[in-house]
Amino acid sequence: MDTRFFGNTAVLLGRSLKHITRSLDTIITTALMPIAFMLLFVYVFGGAINHGSGSYVTYLLPGILLITIASGISYTAYRLFLDMKGGIVDRFQSMPIARSSVLWAHVLTSMVANLVSIIVVVGVALLMGFRSGAGALAWLAVAGILGLFTLALTWLAVIPGLSAKSPDGAGAFSYPLVLLPFISSAFVPTDTMPGPVRAFAVHQPVTSIVNSIRHLFAQQPIGTGIWTALAWMIGIIVVAYVFAMVIYRRKIS
Amino acid sequence: MITDLAEMPAIRVQGLEKSFKELDVLRGLDLDVMRGTIFALLGSNGAGKTTVVRILSTLLKFDSGTASVNGFDVVTQAAKVRESISLTGQFAAVDEILSGRENLVLIARLRRLPDPGRIADDLLARFSLTDAAERKASTYSGGMRRRLDIAMSLIGNPPIIFLDEPTTGLDPEGRVEVWRAVKDLAGQGTTLLLTTQNLDEAEQLADRIAILHEGRIIVNGTFSELKQLLPPAKVEYVEKQPTLEDIFFAVVGTNKVVTDEDPSEG
Numbered sequence: 379m380d381t382r383f384f385g386n387t388a389v390l391l392g393r394s395l396k397h398i399t400r401s402l403d404t405i406i407t408t409a410l411m412p413i414a415f416m417l418l419f420v421y422v423f424g425g426a427i428n429h430g431s432g433s434y435v436t437y438l439l440p441g442i443l444l445i446t447i448a449s450g451i452s453y454t455a456y457r458l459f460l461d462m463k464g465g466i467v468d469r470f471q472s473m474p475i476a477r478s479s480v481l482w483a484h485v486l487t488s489m490v491a492n493l494v495s496i497i498v499v500v501g502v503a504l505l506m507g508f509r510s511g512a513g514a515l516a517w518l519a520v521a522g523i524l525g526l527f528t529l530a531l532t533w534l535a536v537i538p539g540l541s542a543k544s545p546d547g548a549g550a551f552s553y554p555l556v557l558l559p560f561i562s563s564a565f566v567p568t569d570t571m572p573g574p575v576r577a578f579a580v581h582q583p584v585t586s587i588v589n590s591i592r593h594l595f596a597q598q599p600i601g602t603g604i605w606t607a608l609a610w611m612i613g614i615i616v617v618a619y620v621f622a623m624v625i626y627r628r629k630i631s
Numbered sequence: 632m633i634t635d636l637a638e639m640p641a642i643r644v645q646g647l648e649k650s651f652k653e654l655d656v657l658r659g660l661d662l663d664v665m666r667g668t669i670f671a672l673l674g675s676n677g678a679g680k681t682t683v684v685r686i687l688s689t690l691l692k693f694d695s696g697t698a699s700v701n702g703f704d705v706v707t708q709a710a711k712v713r714e715s716i717s718l719t720g721q722f723a724a725v726d727e728i729l730s731g732r733e734n735l736v737l738i739a740r741l742r743r744l745p746d747p748g749r750i751a752d753d754l755l756a757r758f759s760l761t762d763a764a765e766r767k768a769s770t771y772s773g774g775m776r777r778r779l780d781i782a783m784s785l786i787g788n789p790p791i792i793f794l795d796e797p798t799t800g801l802d803p804e805g806r807v808e809v810w811r812a813v814k815d816l817a818g819q820g821t822t823l824l825l826t827t828q829n830l831d832e833a834e835q836l837a838d839r840i841a842i843l844h845e846g847r848i849i850v851n852g853t854f855s856e857l858k859q860l861l862p863p864a865k866v867e868y869v870e871k872q873p874t875l876e877d878i879f880f881a882v883v884g885t886n887k888v889v890t891d892e893d894p895s896e897g
Contacts, residue, residue: 389737396729401728465724466725468685471689472688473738473741474742475741
């Protein structure tokens with residue numbers, strides 16, 4: 379690896395973080411939609427949903443957090459798209475710096491931006507009555523799962539960020555990702571869904587991830603679902619990373 | 632050996648060919664640029680000027696031929712080439728969200744130079760941007776943005792600088808500001824390859840001018856050499872009409888020293 383990699387990436391990360399702190403509205407906007415979903419489901423639909431015991435907001439939060447990340451990474455793609463179009467990437471790539479630093483800086487920025495959104499959403503959930511007796515270790519595990527999920531979706535977001543033709547195109551890929559939790563165990567138990575829908579819901583990645591986080595919050599044994607969740611997330615990271623790198627190499631040379 | 636290096640052209644291109652799908656952009660381009668000179672690559676839109684610059688700055692692959700910059704092959708020694716050059720692309724490559732000063736500090740940090748803050752302040756002063764240093768680059772006028780862009784290219788004192796259409800899209804005042812910056816640079820021994828579609832600009836700035844047409848260099852020489860390609864001048868008496876540019880500068884009163892004019896005042 380290029381010895382300049384860490385120094386260059388740190389400098390470029392500082393640059394992207396300045397972008398974020400100067401447009402905090404993008405992070406707020408990212409958190410708005412999941413918060414709206416949370417309000418809608420808890421105070422409008424929630425009373426009519428039979429999710430089992432416990433408060434509905436506590437049941438709902440894991441899915442809402444995944445939606446927060448899915449909506450957050452559309453800005454990752456957008457920021458990368460703007461850099462690619464603006465000519466500043468050409469400037470960086472014609473300088474004696476490690477070539478993958480530009481991409482890694484965007485990926486790390488995405489992690490930080492999503493962390494902020496997650497904290498905002500969890501704060502609102504606490505106000506709405508979310509409670510968990512989970513200990514530090516369980517919270518750490520939740521943070522780890524959310525971190526992996528963010529990393530997976532971020533590398534996925536890099537692909538449209540590099541290859542989109544328009545800013546709208548760069549952001550649009552996240553819509554299906556935002557909708558995915560709706561066809562999972564995030565909002566309602568999957569038992570009542572008709573056969574094919576249920577089959578999809580049970581086997582798509584969101585359900586295993588949501589269930590794992592839910593068990594950690596509820597201090598229940600986490601079960602074998604965590605392995606499915608980890609396999610999905612690591613699989614997505616590897617595949618998306620390889621694709622993103624191939625596109626990146628093709629773009630910059 | 633050292634004299635060999637000094638006598639070797641800063642940029643040497645031989646038989647360069649590049650096509651995009653069916654479109655042959657470069658069809659055997661030959662070019663030598665001597666050290667410490669300003670070389671203008673002149674051509675109309677789509678002539679392939681930007682393609683040449685992107686190839687020389689290691690951003691684009693080519694189909695055949697050879698190209699070397701500062702004695703390094705752009706394909707096999709790309710990293711060495713990148714240590715020798717700076718690119719000022721066709722669209723000012725500044726970070727709009729950062730201030731002018733932050734843009735300069737960013738580049739100095741990436742080049743891992745000591746005391747990035749002082750480098751930034753020196754360049755801000757040199758390009759008359761000190762008063763605008765803390766403002767976001769997005770609030771700059773076109774001329775100021777270009778000056779910042781060129782200032783960013785000077786960080787680390789690369790021996791060779793590419794300027795791709797540095798004045799395209801600028802108003803006459805902005806253009807004069809950029810010309811002044813370029814002339815200033817050449818005085819310090821930097822080799823400059825600039826592309827332009829503006830004949831006047833090539834005449835004003837360049838030691839040598841090459842005309843790129845249909846993928847080849849069709850003419851290459853100093854301005855006075857190029858003039859000899861035409862039949863000898865006839866002496867005619869015509870009334871000297873002011874050009875619109877003369878009128879513009881007379882009316883707006885610009886021959887003053889370049890200052891940090893605010894775009895809102897322009």
